[in-house]
Amino acid sequence: MSIFDHKDYKDEKDFLENFKIDIPENFNFGFDCVDALAETEPDRVALIWDHDEDPGRSYTFAEMKAYSDGAARYFKSIGIGKGDRVMLILKRRIHFWFAILGLIKIGAIAIPATHHLIADDIVYRNKSASVNAIVCADDDKIIKAIEAAQPESSSVSHLIRVGLAQGDYTPQYAWEKFDERIREFMDGGRNAGAPSAQVPLPRVTENSDPLLLYFTSGTTGYPKMVVHDHTYPLAHIVTAKYWHNLHPDSIHFTLADTGWGKAVWGKLFGQWLCKATVFVYDHEKLVVSRLLKMLAKHKVTSFCAPPTVYKVLLTADFTQYDLSALEYATSAGEPLNDSVFYEFQDRTGLTIYECYGQTETVPSVLTSPYTKPTPGSIGKANPFYKMVFLKPDGGILEGPGEGEMCLEMTPGDPGVFIGYYRNPDLTKYAWRGGVYHTGDLARVDEDGYIWFIGRTDDIIKSAGYRIGPFEVESVVQQHESVLECAVTGVPDPIRGQAIKASIILREDYKPTDELKKELRAFVKAHAAAYKIPRIFEFVDELPKTISGKVRRAEMREKDSVK
Numbered sequence: 313m314s315i316f317d318h319k320d321y322k323d324e325k326d327f328l329e330n331f332k333i334d335i336p337e338n339f340n341f342g343f344d345c346v347d348a349l350a351e352t353e354p355d356r357v358a359l360i361w362d363h364d365e366d367p368g369r370s371y372t373f374a375e376m377k378a379y380s381d382g383a384a385r386y387f388k389s390i391g392i393g394k395g396d397r398v399m400l401i402l403k404r405r406i407h408f409w410f411a412i413l414g415l416i417k418i419g420a421i422a423i424p425a426t427h428h429l430i431a432d433d434i435v436y437r438n439k440s441a442s443v444n445a446i447v448c449a450d451d452d453k454i455i456k457a458i459e460a461a462q463p464e465s466s467s468v469s470h471l472i473r474v475g476l477a478q479g480d481y482t483p484q485y486a487w488e489k490f491d492e493r494i495r496e497f498m499d500g501g502r503n504a505g506a507p508s509a510q511v512p513l514p515r516v517t518e519n520s521d522p523l524l525l526y527f528t529s530g531t532t533g534y535p536k537m538v539v540h541d542h543t544y545p546l547a548h549i550v551t552a553k554y555w556h557n558l559h560p561d562s563i564h565f566t567l568a569d570t571g572w573g574k575a576v577w578g579k580l581f582g583q584w585l586c587k588a589t590v591f592v593y594d595h596e597k598l599v600v601s602r603l604l605k606m607l608a609k610h611k612v613t614s615f616c617a618p619p620t621v622y623k624v625l626l627t628a629d630f631t632q633y634d635l636s637a638l639e640y641a642t643s644a645g646e647p648l649n650d651s652v653f654y655e656f657q658d659r660t661g662l663t664i665y666e667c668y669g670q671t672e673t674v675p676s677v678l679t680s681p682y683t684k685p686t687p688g689s690i691g692k693a694n695p696f697y698k699m700v701f702l703k704p705d706g707g708i709l710e711g712p713g714e715g716e717m718c719l720e721m722t723p724g725d726p727g728v729f730i731g732y733y734r735n736p737d738l739t740k741y742a743w744r745g746g747v748y749h750t751g752d753l754a755r756v757d758e759d760g761y762i763w764f765i766g767r768t769d770d771i772i773k774s775a776g777y778r779i780g781p782f783e784v785e786s787v788v789q790q791h792e793s794v795l796e797c798a799v800t801g802v803p804d805p806i807r808g809q810a811i812k813a814s815i816i817l818r819e820d821y822k823p824t825d826e827l828k829k830e831l832r833a834f835v836k837a838h839a840a841a842y843k844i845p846r847i848f849e850f851v852d853e854l855p856k857t858i859s860g861k862v863r864r865a866e867m868r869e870k871d872s873v874k
Contacts, residue, residue: 315344315546315585318553324682324692327554331695333546335726340517341545342380342417345584350377358584360563360610361406363594364602370589376409382498383414383490384513389497390445390470390488394419394516397441397525401425401448401458401571404594407474407490408570409580411447414494419517421539423525426571427451431460437527438465441537441733447490450475459485519543520724525733526573526671537733538671545581547674547727550694552582555667555678556614557640562588564614565607567598567621573671574645578616588614600624604633611637618645622652622664630659642667644675647764647782650687651790666690668764670750672742673697674727676719677754677762688786689761690754697721697728700747701756714755714778716768718747753780770864772801774809777842781864787839788813791831793821798854798862802847802871812847814854814867823850 313334321327336344349356354374362368371379392398398420402408408424415422423441427449434457437443446468448454458471462485472488517523523542527535552558556578566578583590593606604625607615615638617625622643638660644667653664668677668690676699679691693699700708701715709715721728723743731739742749753765765771765780772779781799788797796816801809815831817823828848835844855863 315339316349316587318549318586321682324680327680327682328692328695331550331554333549333696333726335519335543335546338515338518339542339546340416340515341523341542341581342384342413343513343515345545346373346380346413347377349373349584349587353587356587357589359406359409359590359592361592361594362606362610366594371406371409376413378498379410379494380413380417381513382494382496383410384417385414385497386490386493387414387420387445388418389493392418392420392445392470395522396420396444397423399423399425399437399441399443399446401427401429401446401454402474403427403449403451403571404569404592405449405474406592406594407447407449408575410494411490412580416517416523416542417513419521421522421525423527424571424573424575425527426569427454428571429454429457431457434458434461435464436534438468440527441525442467444468445470445472447472448474455487517542520730522730524576528671536735536738539730539733541724541730543724543726544674545576545585547696548577548582549585550582550678550696550727551577551667551675552586552588554680555665555675556582556616556642557665557681558583558586558588558614560587562586562613562639563591563610563637564588564616565591565593565610565612566616567593567618577669577674598624600628604628604630604635607635607638608633613637614640614642616642616644619643619648619652620646622648622656626652626655626659635660638662641665644668647688647690647786649786649789653685653687668752668762670752672729672748672750673719676717676750686761688763690764692760692762696726701754702747702749706745709756712756712758714753714765717750717752717754717762719750720747767864770800772799772809772811774801774804774811775807775842779811779843784811784813784835784839784843784845787835787843788815788831788845790838791834793817793827793831796854798864798867799845800864800867800871802868804846810847811843811845812849812871813845814849814851816852816854817850 350373356373357370358373358376360370400411412422471485472490474490519542522539524540526538564583568574579590591610591612641662641664643664648666663685665679667675669675676694676697677690679685698720700718702718703709703715724730751768753768755763766782770781784799785797794815795818798814800812802812804810831848855866
């Protein structure tokens with residue numbers, strides 16, 4: 313069976329019982345997906361790239377092969393090879409796709425990273441992973457952070473920049489010109505005048521070789537280094553076909569920038585295994601009107617964004633934009649509020665399909681096209697995995713109830729990370745007891761629907777109840793005054809912990825005692841009594857990781873010393 317052939321199932325039962333993924337020997341996404349499509353369907357559009365200040369353009373699979381071959385040969389020419397580590401800080405620039413595919417072909421390890429990193433963050437990553445080279449976007453802030461990190465980054469031998477004008481760099485660091493260099497090595501390397509470069513790129517990878525390294529967001533400490541092997545892209549067939557519901561005529565738009573794991577979930581692997589077109593909107597700041605304009609302009613058929621983006625989109629007048637091409641909507645990253653779910657459905661006729669996963673996995677819970685979406689539920693377990701729910705005593709939950717989501721898998725199984733790079737003890741701890749521990753608590757009902765509760769460390773134990781912060785936040789955030797909310801437990805001499813809601817208000821609301829009373833009454837009307845926060849605090853900001861996740865551990869620590 314071809315990697316491009318994906319079964320349509322009769323119903324949910326058929327999907328959950330019979331889904332499987334065939335894993336070819338020595339699979340290499342660059343050769344076996346991109347180059348294969350360049351050979352059989354060279355004119356098929358792989359990617360459409362657009363920018364507010366640029367007319368944009370599309371790239372065929374034949375062009376993606378040519379550019380990625382050029383990038384592969386360029387990297388080889390500067391000594392980058394199998395197992396070397398290259399950090400990519402490329403925002404949403406088209407060069408990300410050229411670079412990551414080139415690295416995949418030569419067996420180097422790509423490390424996608426966000427452009428929000430400061431010098432200390434880059435030093436930590438360079439030292440932890442022994443980064444050999446960095447490829448970055450044309451952004452002065454990024455350039456300055458990378459240069460500031462260089463004195464403490466002895467492993468980094470090459471600094472490579474997109475969009476580099478002649479002389480527009482610090483001579484001390486000899487920045488190389490990625491755009492120009494890969495063009496020199498395109499067309500078999502003949503432009504570079506290097507006879508050896510004209511030889512077809514050899515296959516040097518095996519399925520078990522490292523492919524990607526991601527630094528997690530580090531909500532409770534320093535970021536961990538998650539490593540995936542070359543079978544990882546194949547497991548994203550679930551993402552694209554059975555969550556995004558893509559087909560060869562789809563134009564899919566995932567909003568994430570390339571520094572996050574969500575980018576390869578929605579902008580690369582599964583989409584091209586489905587022969588779909590990836591749409592990339594290269595923007596610096598999210599402006600609702602421009603986003604909707606792009607959806608209409610490019611006739612996007614499938615859209616994926618976190619719930620907060622859907623909430624912002626609903627502030628716009630959809631009648632001003634032609635969204636008739638839009639067929640499917642998906643969401644992940646945080647629980648979706650019922651109010652957003654129903655309002656989007658009322659205004660577009662589309663249901664939002666949720667999903668749950670981690671940097672360490674592909675979607676482990678999803679609402680497939682065969683599953684009826686239930687507002688508040690993240691869906692049902694990915695049939696490719698065997699999910700079990702562990703009770704606090706370590707026993708397996710039988711039937712409905714609450715427990716930690718765990719996967720009966722082994723390191724390196726397709727779609728599951730190899731381990732934490734250079735940290736065998738942490739890897740062993742994550743896989744203790746013969747299962748992978750996600751660290752996330754959820755409730756499963758009698759029909760198999762799963763309801764996310766929160767990180768096991770974030771669970772609030774109050775007066776004998778176990779309360780997940782998300783279930784309280786989802787109620788508080790439905791109040792019209794609330795822009796953002798984070799719920800934590802604070803020490804309480806009677807209850808053990810009391811529930812506290814830290815709230816950022818919308819601009820047109822003022823922090824008053826009357827509003828606190830109103831919020832308390834609102835939650836009381838929409839949630840069980842034991843879930844009502846005893847403390848409401850208005851704040852200007854919430855402590856967050858680089859990826860935007862709330863640092864609840866930091867909030868708890870602050871409250872514990874008051």
